[in-house]
Amino acid sequence: VSFLRNQVVTFPRNRWSVCAEIRWSISANSPAYNKENNPEKALAFFERAYSLNPDDARVLMELDQLYKKLNYPVKTRLEFLAQKQDTVIIRDDLYLENAALYNYSGLYAEALQLIDQRKFHPWEGGEGKASGQYIYALTELAKADIRAKRFTEAIDKLEQAQVYPHNLGEGKLPGAQENDLFYWLGCAYKGLGDEQHAAEYWHKATVGLSEPSAAIFYNDQQPDKIYYQGLAWRELGQPETADKIFTDLVNYGNGHKRDEVRIDYFAVSLPDLLIFDDDLNLRNAIHCEFVAGLGYLGRKAFAEAEIAFNSVFEKDAMHFGARTHLRDLLLLKEKMNLLNVVS
Known part of the structure; x- marks a missing residue:
């Protein structure tokens, strides 16, 4: 051979x-x-x-x-698969990756349509994948509704994201982390002038582990959920609690980039298809850059956050978390600049 x-x-x-x-x-x-x-x-x-x-x-x-x-580049892969749709539809994993490319490219409605029209079946390494893309599309569409002051439509989508339809082929895990959904629901109710419901959802968004860690397995605590805890505490008038969360994210990210990572042989599934050997130390470095970026963003240190997220892209061109929060960062900066012009 x-x-x-x-x-x-x-x-x-x-x-x-x-x-x-x-x-x-x-x-x-x-x-x-x-x-x-x-x-x-x-x-x-x-x-x-x-x-x-x-x-x-x-x-x-x-x-x-x-x-x-x-x-x-995501654009290159999306264009490549667009020419192979008759083959893409044969496999769940390939079909979902195609939908994920749409999601990542900001084509949320198209991604959601692709997901809605297929019956998925579980596969090793695919745990949480279909539901994750379903939730992501609905959340981003809801955020667009909030920015456009379509608050009722946003609430409908965020409520929908909490219920997994049967076609996803998997149910919601007990204790599913939905801090981001609850945070944005609070923002939508605030937009409607319903301060009581806004506060209720922000309180729900603060629940969960707040200590960052290495998120290796698909059901591990994700750092963006901690970030939304901090945003919720800020909305609830507790900036000190929020600042501690953001500082912990920065310190963890900067302090663990060079950790040597090992996994137990007997463990739950990893979050990705492992056709090719994975460099766990590289994955950890990417994760830590992202964690630090979230902390900087929470502290409104926009320049540092942007550097951290762009560092992630150099190693992982399809990092959903960095993409999402860099987009949020740029929109926030644009909003602040407009406010400064008006004032």
Whole structure:
């Protein structure tokens, strides 16, 4: 096998030999990336495999995951999959990744439509994925409603995001962390002038663990949930509590970037498909940059937050948290500039 990997192999052109060549290319790819740490070689093998049978949904999914691993721009991947829709629809994981690309690109209504019209089935590494994209689309649409002062419509969407429809193929975990939904519900009710309901939802948004940690598994406490706790405390007139939360986020992010990360062998599923070996230390560094960015954003240290989020993008072009909160940061700066002009 090691000899064959260094040779140009020509197969007779019939159906079975094409299948053999595809599988040979894939089997050669795994050592190229996972063992030899040679992404260029891995990419060449995978693109060769895909060219032999563009209708193979598994190969397309794995090729796209390699593009993602190599930090290809989201726009490039979305345009690539847009040309392969007949194949994309074959697999849940590939279909959902396509919807996620729409979500990440700000096409929330289109992403939600894609999710709504499919019945998903559970798969290893897919826990929380379909529901996550469903919630993300509804939340971002609700935030747009709040900015446009369509507060009732925003409330409807945020309430909808708390109920998982059957087509997602998974139920809500007990104790699901919904601090962001409750925070934005408070903002929507405040927009309606309903201070009582606003305060009720902001109080709900403060509930949960407030100590940041390494979020390795899909059900771990996510740092943005802590960030929304801080925002809620600020709205409730407790800026000291909010500032402590934001400072803790900054300190954790800056203090743990170089941690050596290991995971237990017997553990719940990791949050991503693991076709290719993952660098847990790199993932931790990205996570810490994001955590620090959230803390800076909460403290309204916009320049530092922007630097942190952009640092995340250099390593992960499809980091939803950094993308979302950088967009929020820019909108907040724009709003503050307008207020300064008016005053």
